[in-house]
Amino acid sequence: MAKDHRAGSKVRGDKLPAILMASHLLEGDTVFLGDSGWTMDPTAAKIAHDAETAAVMEAEGKAAAAANTVIDPYLVPVDLTDHGLPVARHFRDAMRQKGPSIHPDMGKQAEFTPLD
Amino acid sequence: MTLITEAGAVEDRFTRADTIEAALAVEGPVLIPLAIADEFATARPDTEFGVSLPGSAPIEDVKPHLAKASLVAVEFPAFADGRGFSLVKKIVREGFSGTLRASGPLIADEFADALACGFTEVELPETMANRQPVQQWMAAKDTMSEHYQSGYGRGPSILQKRLAARKGA
Amino acid sequence: MYRYDEFDERFVRERVAQFRGQVERRLDGSLSEDEFKPLRLKNGLYLQLHAYMLRIAVPYGTLNSRQLRMLAHIAETYDKGYGHFTTRQNLQFNWPKLKDVPDILGLLADVEMHCIQTSGNCIRNVTSDQFAGVAKDEVEDPRPTAELIRQWSSLHPEFVWLPRKFKIAVTGAEHDRAAIKVHDIGLKLKRNDQGEVGYEVIVGGGLGRTPMIGKVVREFLPKDELLAYLEAVMRVYNSEGRRDNKFKARVKILVHETGEEEFRARVEEEYAKLDGPTINAPEEEVERIAAYFAAPTYEDLPETSQVLEQARAIDPELDRFVAQNSFEHKQPGYIALTIALKEIGAVPGDMSADQMRAFADIAEKYSFDEFRVTHSQNLVLPHVRKDDLPAVHAALKAAGLASANAGLITDIIACPGLDYCALATAKSIPIAQAIAKTFADQERQKAIGELPIKISGCINACGHHHVGAIGILGLEKGGRENYQITVGGDATEHASLGERLGPGIDAEDVPAAIEAIVETYLAEKTGEESFIETVRRTGAEPFKAGFAAFIESRTAQHEAAE
Numbered sequence: 001m002a003k004d005h006r007a008g009s010k011v012r013g014d015k016l017p018a019i020l021m022a023s024h025l026l027e028g029d030t031v032f033l034g035d036s037g038w039t040m041d042p043t044a045a046k047i048a049h050d051a052e053t054a055a056v057m058e059a060e061g062k063a064a065a066a067a068n069t070v071i072d073p074y075l076v077p078v079d080l081t082d083h084g085l086p087v088a089r090h091f092r093d094a095m096r097q098k099g100p101s102i103h104p105d106m107g108k109q110a111e112f113t114p115l116d
Numbered sequence: 117m118t119l120i121t122e123a124g125a126v127e128d129r130f131t132r133a134d135t136i137e138a139a140l141a142v143e144g145p146v147l148i149p150l151a152i153a154d155e156f157a158t159a160r161p162d163t164e165f166g167v168s169l170p171g172s173a174p175i176e177d178v179k180p181h182l183a184k185a186s187l188v189a190v191e192f193p194a195f196a197d198g199r200g201f202s203l204v205k206k207i208v209r210e211g212f213s214g215t216l217r218a219s220g221p222l223i224a225d226e227f228a229d230a231l232a233c234g235f236t237e238v239e240l241p242e243t244m245a246n247r248q249p250v251q252q253w254m255a256a257k258d259t260m261s262e263h264y265q266s267g268y269g270r271g272p273s274i275l276q277k278r279l280a281a282r283k284g285a
Numbered sequence: 286m287y288r289y290d291e292f293d294e295r296f297v298r299e300r301v302a303q304f305r306g307q308v309e310r311r312l313d314g315s316l317s318e319d320e321f322k323p324l325r326l327k328n329g330l331y332l333q334l335h336a337y338m339l340r341i342a343v344p345y346g347t348l349n350s351r352q353l354r355m356l357a358h359i360a361e362t363y364d365k366g367y368g369h370f371t372t373r374q375n376l377q378f379n380w381p382k383l384k385d386v387p388d389i390l391g392l393l394a395d396v397e398m399h400c401i402q403t404s405g406n407c408i409r410n411v412t413s414d415q416f417a418g419v420a421k422d423e424v425e426d427p428r429p430t431a432e433l434i435r436q437w438s439s440l441h442p443e444f445v446w447l448p449r450k451f452k453i454a455v456t457g458a459e460h461d462r463a464a465i466k467v468h469d470i471g472l473k474l475k476r477n478d479q480g481e482v483g484y485e486v487i488v489g490g491g492l493g494r495t496p497m498i499g500k501v502v503r504e505f506l507p508k509d510e511l512l513a514y515l516e517a518v519m520r521v522y523n524s525e526g527r528r529d530n531k532f533k534a535r536v537k538i539l540v541h542e543t544g545e546e547e548f549r550a551r552v553e554e555e556y557a558k559l560d561g562p563t564i565n566a567p568e569e570e571v572e573r574i575a576a577y578f579a580a581p582t583y584e585d586l587p588e589t590s591q592v593l594e595q596a597r598a599i600d601p602e603l604d605r606f607v608a609q610n611s612f613e614h615k616q617p618g619y620i621a622l623t624i625a626l627k628e629i630g631a632v633p634g635d636m637s638a639d640q641m642r643a644f645a646d647i648a649e650k651y652s653f654d655e656f657r658v659t660h661s662q663n664l665v666l667p668h669v670r671k672d673d674l675p676a677v678h679a680a681l682k683a684a685g686l687a688s689a690n691a692g693l694i695t696d697i698i699a700c701p702g703l704d705y706c707a708l709a710t711a712k713s714i715p716i717a718q719a720i721a722k723t724f725a726d727q728e729r730q731k732a733i734g735e736l737p738i739k740i741s742g743c744i745n746a747c748g749h750h751h752v753g754a755i756g757i758l759g760l761e762k763g764g765r766e767n768y769q770i771t772v773g774g775d776a777t778e779h780a781s782l783g784e785r786l787g788p789g790i791d792a793e794d795v796p797a798a799i800e801a802i803v804e805t806y807l808a809e810k811t812g813e814e815s816f817i818e819t820v821r822r823t824g825a826e827p828f829k830a831g832f833a834a835f836i837e838s839r840t841a842q843h844e845a846a847e
């Protein structure tokens with residue numbers, strides 16, 4: 001089957017800290033695992049600083065996919081801003097956190113407080 | 117395994133056997149790989165049997181067995197592997213009139229396609245049948261009532277119906 | 286234009302209900318994501334970076350005002366107020382929600398539209414010449430053939446689970462505007478020595494990872510044998526196309542690996558076994574379809590329009606627009622007009638809901654209620670009276686649709702790239718915007734002349750970069766976006782693939798690199814040669830040299846800056 005979606009992005013070096021990103025099945029929006037369930041707000045993403053937390057989050061993602069809530073959950077390595085907000089290290093994941101660069105009026109960047 | 121025909125779930129009359137020894141030990145109709153069909157037919161000329169083969173099998177390999185076998189089971193490695201649909205068309209073209217079985221993890225949504233190409237039944241692994249029970253297969257096969265392609269399915273195609281309507285008018 | 290009869294109508298309605306059921310079964314877990322994905326793709330529904338994307342079929346690129354108004358309505362109700370025309374004459378919405386898609390499909394059915402097989406491993410939406418029925422060099426209108434194939438390929442029981450996607454294009458003209466040599470099957474209507482109409486059949490072209498020019502498998506196929514012959518080709522491909530590696534699964538690889546001769550022999554062997562008359566469309570049906578594409582009732586007009594000549598003489602903007610964007614019509618007194626969705630700095634192919642409504646009005650009033658979508662992500666008003674051109678231009682201008690750059694260096698094709706696409710390795714649209722801004726000056730564009738630039742954001746080549754006179758491919762290199770540049774690609778009857786000029790470059794450097802390439806062209810060109818003609822004559826060498834000099838000066842600048 002042809003893939004129309006590529007889940008992870010290749011990031012070199014450290015995989016932590018990380019957040020968990022996915023697509024919402026019914027809405028299609030990019031969502032992040034937050035402290036309590038999934039959120040559309042990139043600033044509310046839960047941050048894993050250690051491998052154990054990352055593994056628990058990943059398992060939570062898999063369970064949500066199995067429960068037909070989200071699609072393609074994957075861990076996204078991030079850098080933290082001065083305010084402690086997670087910014088994806090790969091430009092592709094960063095695009096998902098923000099929205100299209102050509103339409104600043106659309107996507108997360110239009111709906112939520114910017115990450116940086 | 118669950119066996120589904122156009123009319124609903126049915127009992128499988130055939131017992132699968134992968135080796136000649138196992139096949140000879142079976143009581144009643146047996147379903148065997150193509151490779152041992154000759155040997156079996158020679159040993160048990162009067163026993164009803166079916167042959168199982170992958171969707172990638174060339175029709176030339178299948179042809180010699182069509183006169184003796186009463187069932188041909190085309191194995192689908194995955195639901196999205198459509199080779200079996202072309203193979204069954206070729207088998208039908210050879211004049212085979214026995215049972216044509218699509219076997220593998222097919223989905224209900226392709227039941228209509230399977231029937232339209234010439235299959236008469238689908239054999240599902242239990243895991244699939246649990247997730248997509250027979251009712252879903254019955255509903256799925258009737259979602260589209262018309263088809264454009266002449267030479268497929270039971271009734272006339274849309275193109276043929278248009279022609280008939282014009283001639284009748 | 287084709288209109289649905291009761292059968293077509295019921296077909297799309299039932300298809301909508303079927304998809305509604307499939308969505309429900311996905312949500313309750315009857316269908317896994319792996320199973321649902323091909324089903325939604327066959328209804329044009331992708332999952333991209335930010336949201337789902339819905340690809341709507343515009344069969345052979347023909348639409349009317351009622352349909353466009355519905356698209357505007359959908360854009361406003363279910364999306365973010367715009368749509369995107371693609372290189373395969375489709376329209377995409379970038380923000381639909383899965384829960385709304387069945388309703389959207391229902392609205393599309395209201396105006397005789399659908400999303401059937403706009404994606405997935407099946408026979409895709411059939412494309413054609415945007416000047417079908419208009420061009421002077423046409424043997425026969427390709428649209429009836431395309432419509433027949435649309436019907437025949439819709440939910441074809443045997444060919445909906447192919448090894449890979451399958452694209453068919455049809456042209457009826459000498460000059461190929463449908464890129465038939467880079468499609469899985471390309472059909473060209475032609476006459477044989479006896480004057481009978483039939484098809485030249487080309488198989489195995491394609492772009493993507495392994496670009497290839499198609500091979501002629503049948504010099505002349507009698508017109509009434511089309512469907513049976515297509516069935517033979519499809520059956521050979523479905524049975525023998527590779528399924529072990531999706532990058533090698535297209536028919537172009539099968540033709541290549543089997544060999545042209547052997548592939549032809551297999552098709553002919555299968556064809557000989559078919560019972561043609563039971564498969565082919567009855568003649569009456571072919572005629573029934575063709576009747577929908579009869580020419581509209583043109584007025585008898587003189588070839589030149591005094592009204593237009595006078596208006597052009599006093600309005601340089603109109604003059605430039607007409608000179609650049611019009612295409613000769615076979616009917617005296619009419620022209621076909623290209624509407625370039627390429628305002629400088631805009632997103633190539635995007636159209637707002639307001640523009641859709643304004644354009645629908647224009648098409649209804651001035652072009653027999655019909656317009657076309659081109660594979661350059663532009664639109665065409667196929668039958669405009671020359672007398673009406675000043676008024677049409679004014680109306681287009683009011684809607685921001687009067688870009689006078691059709692075919693010029695700023696008329697760039699770009700795939701969605703990393704701004705939307707989940708497969709992208711680099712951005713594509715911002716590169717197009719930056720190049721367009723660099724060459725914004727109208728006089729400069731005119732001096733450069735015809736120069737199709739095509740940009741893809743990954744190796745899949747949705748932006749057709751291999752066949753761009755200048756092609757740009759965005760890749761990821763060392764965690765950064767990196768762009769490879771080719772010259773000499775061509776999608777017409779002279780089909781050829783572009784040649785790479787040198788190493789990849791950064792996004793910021795692309796506009797200046799294009800300027801360097803253009804300088805080489807202007808220095809090398811003789812007489813009235815277009816860019817592609819110059820490249821064909823000189824080969825890529827002078828361009829490579831110019832590009833190398835550019836890279837060198839860039840590196841020197843970077844070093845000086847550090």
Ligand code: HEM
Pocket residue numbers: 002003004005331333338370371372373377449450467468490491492493494535699700701705706707708745746747748749
């Ligand atoms: C945004 C989501 C899109 C995705 C995920 C996507 C996916 C793909 C993939 C995977 C291929 C390679 C197929 C192969 O080589 O077997 C491809 C090729 C292609 N796509 Fe797209 N595409 C997208 C959008 C578009 C758009 C917007 C256009 C038109 C502007 C387009 C037109 C094409 C064309 C013309 C090809 C080349 C066909 C060929 O290989 O001959 N696609 N696409």
Ligand code: SF4
Pocket residue numbers: 700701702703706707708709710713741742743744745746747748
């Ligand atoms: S070329 Fe690549 S990036 Fe561009 S639309 Fe196609 S798949 Fe996406």
